Amino acid sequence: MTFQEEFVEEVRNSCDIVEIISEYVDLKKTGKNFVGKCPFHNEKTPSFTVAPEKQMFYCFGCKTGGNVYTFIMKKENLSFPEAIEFLANKAGIVLPQPDDSAAISQKGRIKNIILEILKDAANYFYYNLIKTESGRHAFEYLIKRGLSKEIIRKFGLGYSLPEWDSTKKFLESKGYDEKSIESAGIIIKGKYNNYYDRFRGRIMFPITDVMGRVIGFGGRAIADSDSQPKYLNTPDTVVYNKRKNLYGLSIAKRESSKKGIIIVEGYMDVIALHQAGFTNTVASLGTSLTIEQAKLIKRYTDEVYLAYDSDEAGKAASIRGMDILNDIGLIVKVIMFPEGLDPDDYIRQKGREEFHNKINEALPLMDYKLMTLKEGYDMSSPLDKRAYISKIAPHLLKIKSFVERDAYIRKISETLGIREEALRIDINRYSKKNQYGNTIEHKKVLKTHNNKNNAKFKIMPAHIKAEWDLINLLINEDQVYELIKNNFSLSDFIDDINREIAKIIYSLKNSQTEISPAEIVDKLGREEYVKRFSHIVARDVIYEDAEKTVLDCIAKIKGYKLQQELDNIQQLIKKTEASTKSNEHELNKLLVKYQEILERKKSLKFGC
Numbered sequence: 183m184t185f186q187e188e189f190v191e192e193v194r195n196s197c198d199i200v201e202i203i204s205e206y207v208d209l210k211k212t213g214k215n216f217v218g219k220c221p222f223h224n225e226k227t228p229s230f231t232v233a234p235e236k237q238m239f240y241c242f243g244c245k246t247g248g249n250v251y252t253f254i255m256k257k258e259n260l261s262f263p264e265a266i267e268f269l270a271n272k273a274g275i276v277l278p279q280p281d282d283s284a285a286i287s288q289k290g291r292i293k294n295i296i297l298e299i300l301k302d303a304a305n306y307f308y309y310n311l312i313k314t315e316s317g318r319h320a321f322e323y324l325i326k327r328g329l330s331k332e333i334i335r336k337f338g339l340g341y342s343l344p345e346w347d348s349t350k351k352f353l354e355s356k357g358y359d360e361k362s363i364e365s366a367g368i369i370i371k372g373k374y375n376n377y378y379d380r381f382r383g384r385i386m387f388p389i390t391d392v393m394g395r396v397i398g399f400g401g402r403a404i405a406d407s408d409s410q411p412k413y414l415n416t417p418d419t420v421v422y423n424k425r426k427n428l429y430g431l432s433i434a435k436r437e438s439s440k441k442g443i444i445i446v447e448g449y450m451d452v453i454a455l456h457q458a459g460f461t462n463t464v465a466s467l468g469t470s471l472t473i474e475q476a477k478l479i480k481r482y483t484d485e486v487y488l489a490y491d492s493d494e495a496g497k498a499a500s501i502r503g504m505d506i507l508n509d510i511g512l513i514v515k516v517i518m519f520p521e522g523l524d525p526d527d528y529i530r531q532k533g534r535e536e537f538h539n540k541i542n543e544a545l546p547l548m549d550y551k552l553m554t555l556k557e558g559y560d561m562s563s564p565l566d567k568r569a570y571i572s573k574i575a576p577h578l579l580k581i582k583s584f585v586e587r588d589a590y591i592r593k594i595s596e597t598l599g600i601r602e603e604a605l606r607i608d609i610n611r612y613s614k615k616n617q618y619g620n621t622i623e624h625k626k627v628l629k630t631h632n633n634k635n636n637a638k639f640k641i642m643p644a645h646i647k648a649e650w651d652l653i654n655l656l657i658n659e660d661q662v663y664e665l666i667k668n669n670f671s672l673s674d675f676i677d678d679i680n681r682e683i684a685k686i687i688y689s690l691k692n693s694q695t696e697i698s699p700a701e702i703v704d705k706l707g708r709e710e711y712v713k714r715f716s717h718i719v720a721r722d723v724i725y726e727d728a729e730k731t732v733l734d735c736i737a738k739i740k741g742y743k744l745q746q747e748l749d750n751i752q753q754l755i756k757k758t759e760a761s762t763k764s765n766e767h768e769l770n771k772l773l774v775k776y777q778e779i780l781e782r783k784k785s786l787k788f789g790c
């Protein structure tokens with residue numbers, strides 16, 4: 183929608199910038215201006231100023247500034263026309279009728295009609311709940327659930343009459359046509375092209391957008407019944423998309439910058455928490471959280487508290503939702519409830535104070551994952567420990583801060599009684615095998631890490647590097663184990679430490695199918711072995727053709743050995759020749775041996 187200049191000015195003049203910004207920022211008066219902490223960048227000392235005389239704001243820290251529209255556009259992530267609409271609604275100024283506006287699109291016109299229909303429907307449902315005989319049992323049900331009249335009004339709860347077309351008739355009496363009412367999601371077309379009410383005999387929860395406009399409904403059946411779903415929602419329409427909305431956000435956003443946002447699952451949880459004073463609560467409306475919802479939340483806060491039913495929280499879908507929030511940069515904490523209780527139950531049974539304590543005790547996301555993923559494992563069993571580690575590894579790798587990740591690795595190593603180094607190796611191994619959960623930062627670091635090591639390898643003799651590669655291959659590529667074992671014995675290792683490491687790997691491989699680096703570390707024992715092994719594993723080399731690499735490595739090591747023998751024989755030959763006491767027989771023997779070794783060296787198979 184485009185607005186006339188006069189209208190833009192009228193709205194701006196009706197919205198005092200100090201009043202509007204105060205809803206988001208704690209402002210203190212200093213002289214003729216107000217100052218506060220900037221909502222657009224992190225700061226400890228306030229450099230954000232609002233000048234009521236000029237009706238302007240400016241931040242000396244991040245150099246953001248403007249008027250009340252600029253502020254709302256930035257803070258609410260709205261376009262200019264949306265910011266005008268937003269502030270007009272706030273100031274109670276009626277928007278110009280679609281006809282008044284010259285360049286109004288057809289789509290915008292339909293959208294406006296749908297919003298009008300939904301608003302009228304919400305009023306109708308509210309009337310049914312409060313004023314009709316038929317709505318009384320619904321009202322009593324809500325009161326019995328502990329809701330106050332005030333909160334019912336605040337959330338505009340209502341009741342749809344248990345008839346096939348009462349809502350339809352009401353809206354038609356207001357002048358709307360069937361097609362528009364259908365587009366609003368209120369009625370459904372039946373088999374014989376007859377329309378009937380979507381919501382019948384249900385408690386109605388109006389769903390609003392961030393500006394507080396009704397964009398859809400949730401309808402809850404009062405009695406539990408097998409034939410009817412407990413909850414019924416508006417389908418996606420021109421104005422409503424369930425993936426992009428959060429129930430209660432239009433209210434919750436006001437305090438969210440200070441307190442964070444509490445995310446619950448259902449309508450009743452939101453309302454119960456708001457009534458108890460936790461007005462920063464929203465619901466994801468039955469779906470697991472979407473990226474759109476996460477972005478919406480990020481507009482208002484950096485911190486979220488998840489308060490899911492105890493039996494829902496641990497489910498994979500819930501954890502995925504938590505990851506979405508985490509990935510977008512929100513600090514995620516999980517509020518834990520006793521089994522079988524949802525937030526609504528909890529606050530009714532235990533009260534406000536106890537709930538407040540629950541918020542303070544909320545677990546950081548990673549701690550929560552470590553705890554829930556542990557379920558079903560017997561931590562006294564090494565196999566279970568290993569399975570658990572492989573399960574948590576991708577989550578650990580998601581932690582972007584290395585300091586934080588390090589702290590968790592230390593913590594896990596303590597709880598599981600596994601050496602930190604072993605754990606690290608296992609987790610790194612996981613990162614190599616599974617790209618899932620690898621953050622870009624992590625990859626970057628690995629890359630530079632590799633480069634650094636590659637530089638070292640330039641001065642590392644080829645045969646030693648080949649031994650390192652063989653060890654790496656033994657651990658990571660099961661399919662080449664036989665190939666290595668059959669062509670390369672322990673005595674073929676040149677380096678003593680490498681040989682010791684290989685010895686342990688061979689013995690483990692003989693007794694079990696799968697081995698983990700962590701396990702090997704435990705078996706290695708000696709510090710210098712562990713150090714070497716950790717270094718080898720941390721190199722994170724990817725072998726494109728494992729079998730070819732194996733053959734190359736073996737050829738290099740054996741070739742190196744044979745070359746050494748050749749060098750030795752050459753020395754002996756020289757010595758023998760130089761000897762005054764010429765020994766033809768001895769010399770011949772050496773020459774034959776030299777030739778023989780040379781042939782063997784030539785015949786060494788390279789993988790190519």
Ligand SMILES: [Zn+2]
Pocket residue numbers: 220221222223230241242243244245246
């Ligand atoms: Zn700033």
